[in-house]
Amino acid sequence: MPSPRPLRADARRNREALLSAAREAFLAGDTDAHVEEIARSAGVAVGTLYRHFETREALIEEVYRKEVDDLCAAPEQLLEHHAPQEALRRFLLLLVDHAAVGKGMSVALESIMASDSPVFDDARIRMGDALTRLLKAGSAAGTVRGDVTGPTLLRALGGICAMRVSDGWLDEARQITNLLLDGLRHGAPHAT
Amino acid sequence: MPSPRPLRADARRNREALLSAAREAFLAGDTDAHVEEIARSAGVAVGTLYRHFETREALIEEVYRKEVDDLCAAPEQLLEHHAPQEALRRFLLLLVDHAAVGKGMSVALESIMASDSPVFDDARIRMGDALTRLLKAGSAAGTVRGDVTGPTLLRALGGICAMRVSDGWLDEARQITNLLLDGLRHGAPHAT
DNA sequence: CACATAAACGGAACCGGACTCACCTTATGG
């Protein structure tokens, strides 16, 4: 019932284009990209942007939500195609990439945090659950120690997001991630 | 050498008025008070505001810095006039009051955090030191347990600031503070 | 394959709010 009409083909295209343009902009570090820019680089006019999103912030929020959704869907996929330990590694790297977007958006999002929007609490919880799933799988397989919980690991990773955005930060973040992975492997029954 | 000219009398008055007007506004919860309002309620025109502060953010930042300064000067005073334990109690209450301002300002400050400004790291460190001083005094007097550090306590208090601003929050924050104080007293040699 | 029509689009205009500037006022020291 939340689908009164299936949404016209070009409309869906444009909506998508807008979201990806916004995502792009944030990834590029253009923290406060103007609606005009976003619209233009999506090949549409501002009016169109506002047809799809109530407000600038609404668009940003949507990008973020999408990001979280993608991320939370990942563990399932990863566990299908990889050993738990490798799945965990890949997921953490995804998380870091996500942090890159989140970082770019964080400033913009802070105004949202002030309002009632549940994107953040939501995101944190779902993220924690995703990590828990991976850790459990690893622990069951005996390649990851069992005394670390999802939320704990998330918090450990949280420090990464607190890092100032400077040129080399992404690589550095990845190194930290690897370090954490080594730590997690350490103490597991079948240590590699 | 950072005082080329002593600053004219009325100028100093106005500058002061602006700072206190801004502080007032933030305390009242008017998170994004317009420069016009601030200027008017300080009894001056916007031009004057901009004569004294490079930008709106600069004014906000200054208020915040002042707030932190006041706060960090407090322990000295309090320890002179009160027993360590009472000094600690009073300081924590000051901190909460400060959080009221900080809260109102936090949204505005977030944009500053994104820039290079060191107000925050600075503030955190200095706050931690201030708390450490009080805790040490209390521990020396034997009325406060000795296994808690300033930064730790600050972090514990940090949770208070994360609280959503709702009508009753100030009282609630004060209750939490009292709870913490009881906790700190607990386990001290000369427990009351 | 028209045609009708509702959906979607474009972009100029609007509006609110931070910031500037050319001119006026006043403190200050001689």
Add this chain to the structure above:
DNA sequence: CCATAAGGTGAGTCCGGTTCCGTTTATGTG
């Protein structure tokens, strides 16, 4: 008391998000 430079003023500019309405286009129907 005057000269003068520091200080104050506020209408105006600029900028960026948001609105609104005339135009274009996808879609389903005869």
